[in-house]
Amino acid sequence: MSEQSLESPLASDTGTDEDDRPTKPAILRGFRRRCPNCGRGHIFDGYLKVRDQCPSCREDLSHHRADDGPAYLTILVVGHLMAPLIHIAFTRFRPEPLVLATIFTIGCVALSLYLLPRLKGVVVAFQWARRMHGFGQTG
Numbered sequence: 001m002s003e004q005s006l007e008s009p010l011a012s013d014t015g016t017d018e019d020d021r022p023t024k025p026a027i028l029r030g031f032r033r034r035c036p037n038c039g040r041g042h043i044f045d046g047y048l049k050v051r052d053q054c055p056s057c058r059e060d061l062s063h064h065r066a067d068d069g070p071a072y073l074t075i076l077v078v079g080h081l082m083a084p085l086i087h088i089a090f091t092r093f094r095p096e097p098l099v100l101a102t103i104f105t106i107g108c109v110a111l112s113l114y115l116l117p118r119l120k121g122v123v124v125a126f127q128w129a130r131r132m133h134g135f136g137q138t139g
């Protein structure tokens with residue numbers, strides 16, 4: 001058996017190897033709201049609008065299709081953090097209902113506003129790393 005027969009037929013046909021876009025560093029760069037390719041340029045123009053090109057390396061970022069994914073992930077994380085915390089706070093400290101509601105409202109909004117652009121960066125970086133949608137055509 002030759003070594004060539006063990007390689008993926010897709011990788012040899014298209015001339016791309018899977019390691020030129022490693023997923024984990026791209027996701028970490030996305031969480032820092034940086035370009036998944038170079039890690040320097042900001043991928044957002046404002047709070048959530050993804051730039052068409054990285055200002056640093058000119059990587060085309062217009063192919064992302066984040067849609068509702070970042071909002072879903074934000075609700076997933078914030079909900080799973082806040083639900084047990086509100087239970088612990090209520091059973092341990094028994095604060096006034098208005099105090100509890102005020103603290104957790106501010107906490108949920110602040111954590112959501114913090115996580116939403118970072119998780120959008122993660123989703124865009126994941127799509128870029130896996131060559132999803134139009135990201136595969138640019139090479």
Ligand SMILES: [Zn+2]
Pocket residue numbers: 035036037038039040041054055056057058059
């Ligand atoms: Zn870049």
